[in-house]
Amino acid sequence: MATPARSAPLVVALIVGVLAIAHVRVLVGGQTWADVAYHGEVAPARLAASDAIWAGTLPTWWDGTALGVPLAAEPSHGALAPAIWLARSARGLDWIMLAQLAWAAIGIALWARKTASDPGAVVAAILVGASGLFVATALRGSLPAIAHLPWLALCATNLATAPDRSRAAIWAVGLGGALGLVGLAGQLGVLVDAVALAIVIGARRASWRWLAAAIAAGLAIACAQWIPAFAIAGTTAGITIDPLPVARLVELIAPAPAHHDWPSVFVGAPLLALGLVSAISWRRIALALALGAIALVGGRAAWPAILGVPHVHLAVLVVVLAPQIAAGVDALYAGERRARYALAIGAGCSLVALIGLVARTPVAAHGGTLIDGMLGILCIAGALTIAWRPGEAGTAARAIIAVLMVAPSLGALGVVAPLTDRAVLDEPRWAELAQHVPTPRRMFRSQFLVGVGRDPKASALPFDDEIATLVGDFGARFGIASARSDDPARTMDLDAAFQASAFEGGALLDRYGIALWIVPSTVVGSRRLPELAHRLTWSLVEAPVAPAASVVRGAVYARTPAATFALLFPIGGGMGVPRGTIALAGGGDSHVDTAPPVACAIDAWDPGAIALGCTGPGYAVVSSTAAPGWAVTIDGAAATALTADAIRRAVAIPAGPHAIAWRYTAPGGAIGLGCAGGGVLVLGALAVLSRRRTARPASPARTASPAS
Numbered sequence: 001m002a003t004p005a006r007s008a009p010l011v012v013a014l015i016v017g018v019l020a021i022a023h024v025r026v027l028v029g030g031q032t033w034a035d036v037a038y039h040g041e042v043a044p045a046r047l048a049a050s051d052a053i054w055a056g057t058l059p060t061w062w063d064g065t066a067l068g069v070p071l072a073a074e075p076s077h078g079a080l081a082p083a084i085w086l087a088r089s090a091r092g093l094d095w096i097m098l099a100q101l102a103w104a105a106i107g108i109a110l111w112a113r114k115t116a117s118d119p120g121a122v123v124a125a126i127l128v129g130a131s132g133l134f135v136a137t138a139l140r141g142s143l144p145a146i147a148h149l150p151w152l153a154l155c156a157t158n159l160a161t162a163p164d165r166s167r168a169a170i171w172a173v174g175l176g177g178a179l180g181l182v183g184l185a186g187q188l189g190v191l192v193d194a195v196a197l198a199i200v201i202g203a204r205r206a207s208w209r210w211l212a213a214a215i216a217a218g219l220a221i222a223c224a225q226w227i228p229a230f231a232i233a234g235t236t237a238g239i240t241i242d243p244l245p246v247a248r249l250v251e252l253i254a255p256a257p258a259h260h261d262w263p264s265v266f267v268g269a270p271l272l273a274l275g276l277v278s279a280i281s282w283r284r285i286a287l288a289l290a291l292g293a294i295a296l297v298g299g300r301a302a303w304p305a306i307l308g309v310p311h312v313h314l315a316v317l318v319v320v321l322a323p324q325i326a327a328g329v330d331a332l333y334a335g336e337r338r339a340r341y342a343l344a345i346g347a348g349c350s351l352v353a354l355i356g357l358v359a360r361t362p363v364a365a366h367g368g369t370l371i372d373g374m375l376g377i378l379c380i381a382g383a384l385t386i387a388w389r390p391g392e393a394g395t396a397a398r399a400i401i402a403v404l405m406v407a408p409s410l411g412a413l414g415v416v417a418p419l420t421d422r423a424v425l426d427e428p429r430w431a432e433l434a435q436h437v438p439t440p441r442r443m444f445r446s447q448f449l450v451g452v453g454r455d456p457k458a459s460a461l462p463f464d465d466e467i468a469t470l471v472g473d474f475g476a477r478f479g480i481a482s483a484r485s486d487d488p489a490r491t492m493d494l495d496a497a498f499q500a501s502a503f504e505g506g507a508l509l510d511r512y513g514i515a516l517w518i519v520p521s522t523v524v525g526s527r528r529l530p531e532l533a534h535r536l537t538w539s540l541v542e543a544p545v546a547p548a549a550s551v552v553r554g555a556v557y558a559r560t561p562a563a564t565f566a567l568l569f570p571i572g573g574g575m576g577v578p579r580g581t582i583a584l585a586g587g588g589d590s591h592v593d594t595a596p597p598v599a600c601a602i603d604a605w606d607p608g609a610i611a612l613g614c615t616g617p618g619y620a621v622v623s624s625t626a627a628p629g630w631a632v633t634i635d636g637a638a639a640t641a642l643t644a645d646a647i648r649r650a651v652a653i654p655a656g657p658h659a660i661a662w663r664y665t666a667p668g669g670a671i672g673l674g675c676a677g678g679g680v681l682v683l684g685a686l687a688v689l690s691r692r693r694t695a696r697p698a699s700p701a702r703t704a705s706p707a708s
Helices: 008-022 036-054 082-086 090-112 118-129 132-139 149-160 165-184 188-202 208-232 246-252 269-274 282-297 310-333 337-360 369-387 395-411 429-433 463-468 474-478 492-500 505-511 521-527 561-568 669-690
Strands: 031-033 419-421 441-444 480-482 516-520 531-535 538-542 549-552 554-558 581-585 601-606 609-622 630-634 637-639 642-644 648-664
Touching: 008 090, 008 118, 008 395, 031 036, 031 090, 036 082, 036 090, 036 132, 036 463, 036 474, 082 090, 090 118, 090 132, 090 149, 090 310, 118 269, 118 310, 118 395, 132 310, 149 165, 149 188, 149 208, 149 310, 165 188, 165 208, 165 669, 188 208, 188 282, 188 310, 208 669, 246 337, 269 310, 269 337, 269 369, 269 395, 282 310, 310 337, 310 395, 337 369, 369 395, 429 474, 429 531, 474 480, 492 505, 492 561, 505 561, 516 521, 521 531, 521 538, 554 561, 561 581, 581 609, 581 642, 609 642
Parallel strands: 441 480, 441 516, 554 581
Antiparallel strands: 031 419, 516 538, 531 538, 549 609, 601 609, 609 648, 630 637, 630 648, 642 648
8 A cells, every 4th residue: 555645743733623523512512521530529629739839839739628638749649740730720621631632632643654655544543533432531530641642652553663872862861751641640551551552662672771771761750749748658648440231332332321430442443453453563452451450450459549440541552552453454445355345344233232231221322322332334335335346445435434444432421421411519608608618628429419390210310400509529629629529539537527426417527626517408497407599408507616726725545546436426416526626646644635736827828838827735636637747836936737527627726815827838849859850851851862872773673663
C-alpha cells in the first residue's frame, strides 16, 4: 500500500476537529456530563487545587470536605497535575478534560504514524479518543495520567531507534517529562504501567542508559506527589475499589448506559478487531496480557486499592494496542483478507453482545442503547461492504470507511456519557440559603438520599435532585463542606465517630460545630428544627451548635479513639461529655466542666492556615482534623498540639487573651519537592547533552524499526 505524503499539522487538525464536533455541546454549548460522581467527588478537589494555585499557594490542605483533609498529599485528588491548575470553574474543568482527550488522541496518532499511514493513524486516534472508556477516565479523574502515555510511548520508540547521542538525549528528556507528568497526576497504577511501557518499547542495548536516566528523572519528579502520599499512608481511610464483573466486558463492544460506580467502558468492535490484525512483538503481547489480567483480577482478594481500578488498566491496554489498530486500518484499506475477516467477526460479536445486554435488562432501561448498537453494527457492515471490493480502496472509499468505523463511537457518546444542562450546576437554592452561616460552613448529608414521586424502582435521586441537595463534595464550590465524607483523605476515626454516634447523631453534629443538616422532613417538626428549605421528602435545617473554635475548661482522657467515642456518644444516646469538656488522647487527671464553651474570634480560616483570638485559661479547641502536619503557635511561640475528641485539635492556653495560629505543612512535602527538583535538573542536563552535535554513525540495528 502506498503511503501518502505525511503532514502532522493536518493530522492534528483532523483529530481536534472531529473530537470538538463530538463534544461541541460541552465545549461551547450549555451542557455538561450528567455524572454525579464527577461533579460531587472528582471535580471539587481539582477545582480547590486550581483555586489554591491561582491564590499563590500550594494546594496542601482542603477544607471542603469532612473537617478538612490533605489535598495534594492524597493522590486521588490529582491536585499536582499541572493541567488541572488551569481550570478556574466547572466549565473550565470540562474544557481541560476535553483538551486532555485530544492530547491523548494526538499522541496516539503521532505514535501510530511511526508504523502506519496518516489515514490509519487518524482513524485509530479518533476511535480511542471518542471511546466511552476514555471519556470514563475523564469523569473518574484518571485521564490526566493516561493522556501522557501515548507521548511517553512515542518518545520511547524514538529513543530506541535514535541514530546518535544528541537525538537520544532529546527523546530521553521527553520520556522523563512524560513519566513525571504521569506520576504527578496521582494514579499509581498508571505510573507502574507507564514504567513498564517505557521499558517494553525503549529498552535496547544501545539505549538502556538513556532510558534508565529518563525513568529515574521521571520518578524523581513524581516524588513530589508520592513521598507525601506515603508519609500519610495509614492515617487516612483511603479508597475502596469495585471489581470489574466479567459480565461488564460485554460493554467493550456494546454501548451500555453509564453505571453508578464507573461509566461505560465501550470502545467498539472496530477498534478491538483491527487491533488484532497486524503482527505484534512478544514484549507488547506480554504487557497486553498482564494489563488484561490485572483488569480482571483487580478489586478481588487482597488487591491493593492504591494500584488503581481495573477500568484504568483497560484504558492503558487500549493505548498499548493503538499502533496495531492503525496498522489494521491500513490493512483494511489495502484490501487484505485478514482485516476484512477481523472486522466481520467484530460486527458479529457486537450483535451477540448487544442481544445479550438487552436480554439481561428491560429494553426501556437502556434508553437509546438498542438503537445506537444496531446503527453501529450497520455502520460496520457498511464499511465492510465497501472494503470487500477487490484491490486497494481509493481515496473516497477510504474516507467513507473511516467515517463508518468512527460513527458508532461518536454516536454512542450520548448513552455512555449522557449530558445535562449546565445551569443545574449554578448555585443551588440550598447553597444560597446557607451563605449566612459563618465560616467554616459544614453540612451533614446522608450518603444516599431516596427520591419520592419518581421511578419507584430507583433508590437514589435523579441527577438534578442530587446536585440540588449538595451531593458529595459539590457544596465545596460554594463554601460548604460535606461533614459526612467519602473522601479518601478523611481519617478513619471520622467514620468511626459517625458509627459511634448512630444512636444520637445530633450530639456529634453539635460537638463538632456542624450547623447545617439535611434530614427527613418528618424529623423537622418532632425535633423543632428551624427549616431553611425542603425538596422532595428532605429538609435543610440550621441547628444551634457549639462554635467551630472555642475555649473549654474541662478535659477527660482516653487512650484510644474507640474509648473516646464511648465517652462522647454513649450507647443509650444523648451527650456523654458536656460541651465545656473535651476528650484528650492519652492519660491524665480528668476534670469535667459543665460551663458552655466560649467562642474564639476567627480572624482567618484559610486552607492550611487558621488564626484565632481566644481568651484563657483552658483549651483552645478548633473543629479541624487532627492530621499529621499541623503545628500551632500561641502569641508567636511554638506550642504542643493536642488531639481532641479523636478527630479535632486543641492547645492548652494560659489566662488572658492570646493569638492562636495553626499552620499545615504536608509531611514529606519538602523532600518530595527536593526530589522533583533533582529530576528536573537531570532532564536539564540531558537537554544540554542534546545540543552536543557529536553524532555517531548509526548501525543497521539502530536504524531499523523497533521490534516492539
